[in-house]
Amino acid sequence: MTATAFKLVENVQARRVKGNSQKRRAQILRLMEKHDSYCVYCSKEVHRGDGENHGPDVATRDHIIPRHMGGPDIEANYTLACYRCNQELSRLNL
Ligand SMILES: [Zn+2]
Numbered sequence: 396m397t398a399t400a401f402k403l404v405e406n407v408q409a410r411r412v413k414g415n416s417q418k419r420r421a422q423i424l425r426l427m428e429k430h431d432s433y434c435v436y437c438s439k440e441v442h443r444g445d446g447e448n449h450g451p452d453v454a455t456r457d458h459i460i461p462r463h464m465g466g467p468d469i470e471a472n473y474t475l476a477c478y479r480c481n482q483e484l485s486r487l488n489l
Contacts, residue, residue, distance in 0.1 A: 423454050426475040428470040436484075441477045451479040 427441065432454070434441050444453035457476035458464030461484075476484070 419456065422470055422473060423456055423475075425470070426456055426473060427454055430475040432474070434480055435474050436476055436480040439477055441475065444478075449478050451477060451480040455481040457481050457484060 423443070429442065432441055433439065434454075435457075439452060441454035442450075442452050444450070444455075453480050453482040455476055457480070458466045458468075459472050459474050462468070466472050
């Protein structure tokens with residue numbers, strides 16, 4: 396692969412990652428709206444994270460049907476969970 400082609404692939408990959416995180420953020424915002432910003436598991440109020448900050452009360456999307464059980468990566472399969480509950484659930488799913 397030439398250096399130019401390599402650079403091109405690198406750019407496409409970087410853009411794809413950025414696009415995904417923006418999409419995820421938009422989905423989390425919609426979930427927060429839908430659930431009044433409360434975690435569906437512990438009913439604590441959740442807050443929007445800044446992408447880096449993962450405090451226990453940061454809003455995350457949780458798969459209703461876990462991925463390892465064949466749950467699809469679509470919005471209908473997401474619900475709102477605080478970071479703490481999400482971590483706890485993914486630990487239980489192991
Ligand atoms: Zn919770």
